[in-house]
Each structure stands twice: as C-alpha cells, then as structure tokens.
Amino acid sequence: MKFIADVMLGKLAKWLRILGYDTLYYHKVDENRLLRDIQDGRILLTRNNRWRNLIPSHQLLFIRKNNPREQIREVIKNLNLCPDKDSILERCIVCNQILNSLPKTAVEGKVPEYIYDTSNKFLCCPRCNRIYWQGSHRDRMLKEIDEILIEQ
Numbered sequence: 501m502k503f504i505a506d507v508m509l510g511k512l513a514k515w516l517r518i519l520g521y522d523t524l525y526y527h528k529v530d531e532n533r534l535l536r537d538i539q540d541g542r543i544l545l546t547r548n549n550r551w552r553n554l555i556p557s558h559q560l561l562f563i564r565k566n567n568p569r570e571q572i573r574e575v576i577k578n579l580n581l582c583p584d585k586d587s588i589l590e591r592c593i594v595c596n597q598i599l600n601s602l603p604k605t606a607v608e609g610k611v612p613e614y615i616y617d618t619s620n621k622f623l624c625c626p627r628c629n630r631i632y633w634q635g636s637h638r639d640r641m642l643k644e645i646d647e648i649l650i651e652q
C-alpha cells in the first residue's frame with residue numbers, strides 16, 4: 501500500500517516511512533500534482549475536506565487525530581495494515597527512497613567513531629546520501645513502534 505500524506509501530516513509521513521511504506525509528502529497543496537500521483541493507486545491521507553469531492557473515497561483517508569502516534573494507529577486500523585518489522589528503517593525518512601547497503605569501509609570518517617566501532621550494518625540513501633545504521637536509534641524506534649502497535 502502506497503500513500504500521499506497531505507500538508508500538516510509530516511510526522512505521520514515520517515512514521516509511515518519508518519514502517520517501510522512508500523509515502524509521498526506534500527509541504528503545500530498542489531492539486532495537479534496530487535491528482536497525478538493518486539493515479540498510481542496511492543491513498544491520500546489528509547485533514548482537508550476539499551479532497552472529498554476530487555478523490556475517489558477508496559483512495560482517501562480523512563485523519564481525525566491530532567497526535568502523530570494516534571494518527572499512525574488511525575491509519576493502521578482503518579486500512580488494516582500489518583506493518584512488517586523486517587521492513588522497518590529500510591526507507592529514507594527524509595526522501596522516501598529505499599536505502600542501499602553500504603560496506604563498513606565506505607562509512608569510515610563519515611559516522612561518529614563510536615558508531616563505526618560498534619555497528620556493522622550501514623545503509624545509505626541514494627538521493628540525499630544520509631547514512632543510517634543499526635543501533636540505539638533503531639532500537640528506540642522499534643520499541644516505540646511496539647508500543648504504537650500494542651495500544652491500538
């Protein structure tokens with residue numbers, strides 16, 4: 501399932517990307533772009549009623565909650581999503597690209613020394629070159645995701 505997160509839903513978009521879902525995010529309303537992107541089957545997540553007349557109802561989910569954690573639960577529940585833990589943190593949080601594996605030698609000097617010494621799996625975004633690694637950050641996110649999924 502692929503998504504478009506409308507303006508004001510940036511944090512929700514980030515969480516969907518963390519969970520591995522292909523999610524476009526719009527910083528501002530662009531009707532033409534949205535109508536074009538919706539054509540490949542994306543579901544629009546929005547807080548704006550104006551889209552109800554323009555987008556088929558099966559491709560639109562109106563988000564009622566304010567809190568991003570409640571919003572992600574709202575999406576999971578309403579669309580019957582089953583997030584796959586193996587897909588978590590395989591997509592760039594910033595630009596939605598699938599991350600590539602990097603050999604450890606390629607990140608020497610580009611990540612903090614402590615991280616270099618203690619991590620063995622490194623990933624890189626092909627668009628923004630941001631480097632990701634497994635470690636405390638990922639563990640924290642997995643824990644938070646567990647909490648989100650349990651609370652629903």
Ligand SMILES: [Zn+2]
Nearest residue numbers: 592595625628
């Ligand atoms: Zn990126």
